[in-house]
Amino acid sequence: MSLRLQYARPRDLDQTIGLLDGLSAGAMVIAGGQELMPHLNYGRISPSVFVDIGNLKELQGISATDEGISIGALTVHRDLQTNALINESLPLLAYAAAQIGGGRQVHNRGTIGGNIVAVHPLYDIIPALLVLEAQIEIVSAAGSRVSNLGDLLTDTSHQLGTHALLTRIVVPHPPQPHGWAYEKLKISDGCYASANAAAMVTLRPDGKLGAVRLTIGAVTEQTIDLTPALSDLVAEDPDADLNDTIAEVCKASIPEPLSDQQGHGEYRRAMASVVARRAVAAAVESARG
Numbered sequence: 001m002s003l004r005l006q007y008a009r010p011r012d013l014d015q016t017i018g019l020l021d022g023l024s025a026g027a028m029v030i031a032g033g034q035e036l037m038p039h040l041n042y043g044r045i046s047p048s049v050f051v052d053i054g055n056l057k058e059l060q061g062i063s064a065t066d067e068g069i070s071i072g073a074l075t076v077h078r079d080l081q082t083n084a085l086i087n088e089s090l091p092l093l094a095y096a097a098a099q100i101g102g103g104r105q106v107h108n109r110g111t112i113g114g115n116i117v118a119v120h121p122l123y124d125i126i127p128a129l130l131v132l133e134a135q136i137e138i139v140s141a142a143g144s145r146v147s148n149l150g151d152l153l154t155d156t157s158h159q160l161g162t163h164a165l166l167t168r169i170v171v172p173h174p175p176q177p178h179g180w181a182y183e184k185l186k187i188s189d190g191c192y193a194s195a196n197a198a199a200m201v202t203l204r205p206d207g208k209l210g211a212v213r214l215t216i217g218a219v220t221e222q223t224i225d226l227t228p229a230l231s232d233l234v235a236e237d238p239d240a241d242l243n244d245t246i247a248e249v250c251k252a253s254i255p256e257p258l259s260d261q262q263g264h265g266e267y268r269r270a271m272a273s274v275v276a277r278r279a280v281a282a283a284v285e286s287a288r289g
């Protein structure tokens, strides 16, 4: 571990981007530190410079825009739970943030940006944001670009946290009305998830299913988006037995489940179907008001 860890706290976005561009390998962006500080304490990382982005006003605030709900990357989990606009427009996100463990410190310090950039399979924010079809804004010395959050799961060339910043998350205005649900299955209260599922459902005027969006987290290395595989459910009667279809899609989408302290792979694969079915059923109920 480096004994000469340096610390920088730039004033604004331009200064941060200039600093990250000029620094050599070993520089690391730090926001709430709820991911990085445990890693540092355990000796798993040895950055040469921490670039603290806590001062950046450009990464703060929650507002409604034409494109959707714009959420600054520095928004902490507690604000996601308590902000009126998030609760009104994106209740799924507010609820998923409330399921995060770690107590008050993590909720008051941990940011949505840090949670996303960590791309941790057991975390709660990405499954919810994927169902909501979120986009992310990335700024680096090369400029600013917006991409689908889903791309972050497969593209490892983004240099987020070293040479690039996640500045905002933009969630398109969800269809109204819609139903939603987030199911998190844990072995015990203080644990990370063994399986989780986020669902969003719309109903057509005739009561049949409109859109069905579903993601599964904590079972594979990356959150899985099952929405395309469930397209056959559109126009189905929501009271019909959908369980077999959902279970088959889950099974086919999880060839290599995780095995860790949260449970063995076969258990995780089985539990993925359970949380998926529960989430879709609860989202249908929620859509009915």
Ligand SMILES: Cc1cc2nc3c(=O)[nH]c(=O)nc-3n(C[C@H](O)[C@H](O)[C@H](O)COP(=O)(O)OP(=O)(O)OC[C@H]3O[C@@H](n4cnc5c(N)ncnc54)[C@H](O)[C@@H]3O)c2cc1C
Pocket: 028, 029, 030, 031, 032, 033, 034, 035, 036, 037, 038, 053, 059, 073, 074, 099, 100, 101, 102, 103, 106, 109, 110, 111, 112, 113, 114, 115, 116, 117, 118, 122, 123, 124, 125, 160, 161, 162, 164, 165, 166, 167, 191, 192, 193
């Ligand atoms: C005890 C404990 C329990 C936890 N339980 C859960 C849980 O149940 N569910 C869950 O989802 N999470 C959980 N977490 C994780 C925590 O919620 C997230 O890791 C937190 O959101 C991280 O945010 P941060 O701002 O603290 O990130 P940091 O630690 O500051 O940074 C994390 C990573 O993101 C990068 N980064 C941060 N912000 C940006 C940005 N704007 N642009 C580019 N890169 C950036 C950093 O370089 C680093 O690589 C837990 C954490 C702890 C300590």
